[in-house]
Amino acid sequence: MPPVLPPGSHLSSREHERAARIRFRRAITLMVMTLVLPGSAQLVAGNRKVGRIALRVVILLAGFGLLVGLITLAWSGFVFLFIQPWVLGLLRLGLIAGAIGWFLLLVDAWRLGQPLTLIKNHRLAMTGLNAVLTFAVAGSLLFGAHLVGASRVALLAASGHGGDGSANDGRYNVLLLGGDSGAGRWGLRPDSLQVASVDAETGRTVLIGLPRNMANFDFAPGSVMDEQFPDGFDCEGCYLNGVATWAGDHKTLFPEDSQDVGVDATVMAVEGITGLKINYWAMVNLQGFKDVVNAVGGVKLHVREPIPVGIPGDSFYTHLKPGYRKLNGFEALWYARARHDSDDYSRMARQKCVVNALAQQVSPTTIVRKFGAISKATSGMIETNVPAGDFGKLVPLAMKARSQRISTLSLVPPLVRDTANPDMDFIHDKVERAIDKAEGKAGKPRGKAVLPSASKAPNGETQRGGSIGTREAGYAANESTDLSSAC
Structure with missing residues (x-):
């Protein structure tokens, strides 16, 4: 329908239609300009002061983003320096402010398009487009603010207090605990105990595995547990994975501000066994491990033999098929924990392969891209004493470790002949030598690690339970200078 000509107008109907199309294109252009470069519409057709302020903010943010991008290209771990609660809090507020500001600029661009001067169809199209743009832009930014807020909450929930932020002899030693503990049951009989000793400069890592059935070991000198067991953990039926339970039954012996007496006592045990000062500890619930693997999209592992999933009698009992396979969280969990048709030490080797x-x-890209999913997966499933402010320091160090070979040492047979009565001096010496070797102080290893599979067990086997090696000859992944080659 042609526009109605105003009284006294000297323009023809065709000229009015052309003028209407020009006004419509102008209105659409102002909104698109605001979408592409917020503030540009105000600069050319509205309040120039508002336009200049908006453009300066956009240019400043673009410049900052470009700088961060360039630095990240040169150093991928740089972005993780921003994993701080206060930074995430500021980012969340910034996204909310950006959503509000951009929304108002788009509404103002609609006003500058003078919708009342447009014919009905053009006015409806312009208003509809503006509604889509405003809610799409504001909604996206507000959703981003929600994800950042959720990540901040998850980071605060996962963090703890205490820990030692100073490197010990140039290394950070982190105790990694895994178990079936549920909510409110942290520290009860950890199923897996490993120490990640990381060089503070290079990230070169030595993964030290401790058997859960070790007994009669010493505690850290001068510790609460050392005072109770000066001759070693020699009570009846007392093993390493039972230290936490014993401590939980004797809480009055520990300081009132202890975050978890069970884990604190376990740390004292691990320090006594390894001779290393533990900086931090982290306990992962097995359900949390499964969810984290799913959050990062699965993990590729070399399944060398059929690995049981579940135990006979379970409705889901089956086996992982041999080959290089990408396992989901459920499959990776059973790969790491299965003992049926296997033994504890083979399982320890497989756990190191998963790590x-x-x-x-x-990769850093995966972590950034799936940070929300990872945060959700770890929420309530990880407990640690790492302060929230230390994550920005530790995550870049972990990224350095990705480019380094991981060495391993497991304090199990045949290296430690009798885990029921371990030789503490021998173990301390082996731990020190493993770290020196990783740092090159004992001579750099040539080529790939020598694997125990070269030595057959008495029955002729060269692998068992999906791990290279045997219980009698030792498993490759339990003592190696290059864990990748041992898996």
Whole structure:
């Protein structure tokens, strides 16, 4: 329908239609300009002061983003320096402010388009487009603010207090605990105990595995547990994974401000066994491990033999098929924990292979891209004493470790002949030598690690339970200078 000509108008109907189309294109252009470069519409057709302020903010943010991008290209770990609660809080507020500001600029661009001067169809199209743009832009930024807020909450929930932020002899030693503990049951009989000793400069890592059935070991000198067991943990039925339970039954012996007496006592045990000062500890619930693997998209592992999933009698009982396979969280969990048709030490070897695979395969890009999913997966499933402010220091160090070979040492047979009565001096010496070797102080290893599979067990086997090696000859992944080659 042609526009109605105003009284006294000397323009023809065709000229009015042309003028209407020009006004419509102008209105659309102002909104698109605001979408592409906020403030530009105000600069050319509205309040120039508002336009200049908006453009300066956009240019400043673009310049900052470009700088961060360039630095990240040169150093991928740089972006993780921003993983601080206060930074995430500021980012969340910035996204909310940006959503409000951009929304108002788009509404103002609609006003500058003078919708009342447009014919009905043009006015409806312009208003509809503006509604889509404003809610799409504001909605996206507000959703981003929600994800950042959720990540900040998850970071605060996962962090703790205490820890030692100073490197000990140039290394950070982190105790990694895994178990079936549920909510409110942290510290009860950890299923897996490993110490990641990381060079503070290079990220070169030595992964030290401790058997859960070790007994009669010493505690850290001068500790609460050392005072109770000066001759070693020699009570009846007392093993390393039972230290936490014993401590939980004797809480009055520990300081009132202890975050978790069970883990604190376990740290004292691990320090006594390894001779290393533990900086931090982290306990991962097995359900949390499964969810984290799913959040990062799975993990690729070399399944050398059929690995049981579940135990006979379970409705889901089956086996992982041999080959290089990408496992989901449920499958990776059983790969790491299965003992049926296997033994504890083969399982420890497989657990190290899982740690190595995650360290090598989960890139900084994956973490940033799936940070929300990872945060959700870890929420309530990880407990640690790492202060929130230390994550920005530790994550870049972990990124350095990705480019380094991981060495391993497991304090199990045949290296430690009798885990029921371990030789503490021998273990301390082996730990020190493993770290020196990783740092090149004992001579750099040539080529790949020598694997125990070269030595057959008495029955002729060269691998068992999906791990290279045997219980009698030792498993490759339990003592290696290059964990990747041992898996």
